Amino acid sequence: MLEIDLKSRIPIYKQIYNQIEELALKGVLKPDDQILSVRQLARLVGINPNTITKAYRELELNNIIYSIAGKGSFISPDLTLVSMSKKRKVFINLTEEINQAKNIGIQKQQIFEIVSQVYDTKSEVENK
Amino acid sequence: MLEIDLKSRIPIYKQIYNQIEELALKGVLKPDDQILSVRQLARLVGINPNTITKAYRELELNNIIYSIAGKGSFISPDLTLVSMSKKRKVFINLTEEINQAKNIGIQKQQIFEIVSQVYDTKSEVENK
Amino acid sequence: MLEIDLKSRIPIYKQIYNQIEELALKGVLKPDDQILSVRQLARLVGINPNTITKAYRELELNNIIYSIAGKGSFISPDLTLVSMSKKRKVFINLTEEINQAKNIGIQKQQIFEIVSQVYDTKSEVENK
Amino acid sequence: MLEIDLKSRIPIYKQIYNQIEELALKGVLKPDDQILSVRQLARLVGINPNTITKAYRELELNNIIYSIAGKGSFISPDLTLVSMSKKRKVFINLTEEINQAKNIGIQKQQIFEIVSQVYDTKSEVENK
DNA sequence: GTGGTCTAGACCACC
DNA sequence: GTGGTCTAGACCACT
Numbered sequence: 020m021l022e023i024d025l026k027s028r029i030p031i032y033k034q035i036y037n038q039i040e041e042l043a044l045k046g047v048l049k050p051d052d053q054i055l056s057v058r059q060l061a062r063l064v065g066i067n068p069n070t071i072t073k074a075y076r077e078l079e080l081n082n083i084i085y086s087i088a089g090k091g092s093f094i095s096p097d098l099t100l101v102s103m104s105k106k107r108k109v110f111i112n113l114t115e116e117i118n119q120a121k122n123i124g125i126q127k128q129q130i131f132e133i134v135s136q137v138y139d140t141k142s143e144v145e146n147k
Numbered sequence: 148m149l150e151i152d153l154k155s156r157i158p159i160y161k162q163i164y165n166q167i168e169e170l171a172l173k174g175v176l177k178p179d180d181q182i183l184s185v186r187q188l189a190r191l192v193g194i195n196p197n198t199i200t201k202a203y204r205e206l207e208l209n210n211i212i213y214s215i216a217g218k219g220s221f222i223s224p225d226l227t228l229v230s231m232s233k234k235r236k237v238f239i240n241l242t243e244e245i246n247q248a249k250n251i252g253i254q255k256q257q258i259f260e261i262v263s264q265v266y267d268t269k270s271e272v273e274n275k
Numbered sequence: 276m277l278e279i280d281l282k283s284r285i286p287i288y289k290q291i292y293n294q295i296e297e298l299a300l301k302g303v304l305k306p307d308d309q310i311l312s313v314r315q316l317a318r319l320v321g322i323n324p325n326t327i328t329k330a331y332r333e334l335e336l337n338n339i340i341y342s343i344a345g346k347g348s349f350i351s352p353d354l355t356l357v358s359m360s361k362k363r364k365v366f367i368n369l370t371e372e373i374n375q376a377k378n379i380g381i382q383k384q385q386i387f388e389i390v391s392q393v394y395d396t397k398s399e400v401e402n403k
Numbered sequence: 404m405l406e407i408d409l410k411s412r413i414p415i416y417k418q419i420y421n422q423i424e425e426l427a428l429k430g431v432l433k434p435d436d437q438i439l440s441v442r443q444l445a446r447l448v449g450i451n452p453n454t455i456t457k458a459y460r461e462l463e464l465n466n467i468i469y470s471i472a473g474k475g476s477f478i479s480p481d482l483t484l485v486s487m488s489k490k491r492k493v494f495i496n497l498t499e500e501i502n503q504a505k506n507i508g509i510q511k512q513q514i515f516e517i518v519s520q521v522y523d524t525k526s527e528v529e530n531k
Numbered sequence: 532g533t534g535g536t537c538t539a540g541a542c543c544a545c546c
Numbered sequence: 547g548t549g550g551t552c553t554a555g556a557c558c559a560c561t
Contacts, residue, residue: 041250102251104560109248113258116241117265122169123233127266130241131259137245138255158536184548195538200549208336216549217545286551297506312533323553328534344534345560361507369500369514373521376493378425379486383522386497387515393501394511488545 023064031066035074043083043094044105050096054084151192159194163202171211171222178224182212185220279320287322291330299339299350306352310340313348407448415450419458427467427478428489434480438468
C-alpha cells in the first residue's frame with residue numbers, strides 16, 4: 020500500500036501523511052473507509068508506531084481522517100471541503116511562485132518545461 | 148511607471164513590490180538609481196503612503212532597495228547576489244508547488260493556464 | 276513575558292522582535308510553540324496591534340516564526356539554519372562596525388561600555 | 404601618504420575615500436588644508452584619475468572636503484559636525500549589532516575578544 | 532477567535 | 547523635503 024524511502028530527506032511521518040492524503044483526495048480511499056491501525060501499518064512498513072501516530076495525528080488535525088478510540092481510524096466524509104481549501108492554497112502559492120519567476124526574468128517556456136518534467140516523471144512525495 | 152489593480156486579490160503593497168523588483172532585477176532600474184519617494188509614489192498611484200512604506204520596507208529587507216531617512220530610496224548595488232540566490236529558491240519552490248498540484252490531482256493543462264494568466268498580465272517591461 | 280521600554284530610542288516593534296528572537300534562538304521557545312496572538316500581546320503590553328504585527332511580520336520574513344491566518348503564530352521548526360547563517364553575518368558585521376569605530380577614533384574602552392550597557396539590560400533569559 | 408591594495412575586495416575609490424576620511428577626522432589633515440589634486444594623487448598611487456575623481460566626489464558629498472574649480476580640493480572646516488553625525492551613526496549601528504549578537508547567545512566575553520583583536524591589529528580600511 | 536491589509540492622520544529625526 | 551514609527555479604527559477571509 021505505502022512506499023517509504025528511509026534515505027529521503029523528507030521525514031518518514033510526512034511521507035506517510037502525503038501518501039494517505041493523496042489516496043484520500045484522489046478518491047482511492049473512500050469516505051468512512053477504515054484504514055490500517057497504527058500498529059498494523061507500523062508492522063507492515065517496518066516503522067516505529069510512534070512515527071505512524073504522528074502522521075495520523077496530523078491527518079486528523081487536517082480533517083483528512085478521524086479516529087475513534089477503540090475502533091480505529093477512518094477517512095473523513097467531508098473531504099471535498101478539505102480538497103477545496105487545499106486546492107485554493109495550492110493555486111495561491113503556485114500563482115505567487117510563478118510571479119516570482121516572472122520577476123527574475125524566467126521565460127514562460129522554461130516554466131512549461133518544469134511543469135512537463137514534473138508531470139512526466141513517476142510520482143514524487145515532495146511536500147512541505 | 149506602475150500599475151495598480153485595486154480589485155486584484157493580490158495585495159496592493161505586493162503589486163508594488165513585484166513591479167519594482169521586476170524593474171530592478173531585469174536591469175531597467177540601475178544600481179543606486181533613486182526611486183520615487185514614498186509620498187510621491189503614494190500620490191501618483193492614489194493610495195496611502197503607509198502601503199508604499201510597507202512595499203519599500205519589504206524590498207529593503209530583501210536587499211533590492213536601500214532607504215536613507217531624509218534622502219530617499221535607491222536601488223541596491225549588489226543585485227546580482229540577490230538574483231542568484233533568488234533564482235535557486237524560485238526553482239526549488241516552483242518545482243515543489245507543481246508537485247503538490249500534481250499530487251492533489253490538478254491537471255497539467257490547468258497549470259499552463261495559471262502560467263499564461265500571470266505572464267500575460269500587461270507590464271511595462273514585458274516587451275521581448 | 277516581554278518588557279517594553281516606551282522611552283527607549285529603540286523602536287517598540289524592534290524591542291519585541293529582539294526579545295522573541297532571543298527566546299526562540301536560545302531555545303526557551305521551542306519549534307512549533309504557539310506564541311501570543313497579535314491582539315493578546317498588544318493588550319498585554321498596552322500598545323497598538325499594528326505595532327505587534329510589524330514585529331511579527333519581520334520575524335516571519337526572517338524565518339523565526341510562521342503565521343497562519345485564522346490560527347495563530349508559531350516558532351519556526353528550522354531555527355538551526357537561521358541561527359547558523361545569522362551567526363556568520365553577525366560576526367562579519369560586528370567586526371566591520373568595530374573597525375569603523377576604531378577608524379574614527381573611538382576608544383576601546385568606549386566600546387566596552389556599549390557592550391556592557393547592552394548586555395546588562397535586564398532580560399528574562401539573562402540568567403546564566 | 405596612501406596605501407592602495409589592488410587585490411582587495413574593497414573598491415579602490417572606497418579605499419581612497421576611507422583613508423582621506425580617516426586622516427581628516429583624526430585631525431592629521433587640518434581644516435582648509437589643501438589636498439593633492441586628482442591628477443597628482445592619480446600619478447602618485449598609479450591609479451586612473453577617474454577613480455580618484457569618484458572618491459573626491461563622495462568626500463565632497465559628505466562634506467569632508469570641498470573643491471574649488473581651478474584651485475583644488477580642501478579639507479572642510481566643519482568637520483566636527485561630520486564627525487559627530489558619523490559617530491552617532493557608528494554608535495547606533497554598533498549597538499544594533501551587539502544586540503543581535505546577544506540575541507543569538509554570543510557571550511559578552513567573546514565580543515570583548517573581537518574588539519581586542521580589531522584594536523590590536525594594524526589599521527584596516529574596511530568600510531561600507 | 533486569528534492574521535492580513537488598508538486608511539487617515541500624527542510626530543520624529545535627518546537632510 | 548525624506549523615511550521611520552505609531553495609533554486608531556476599519557474590513558476581509560479563514561478556523
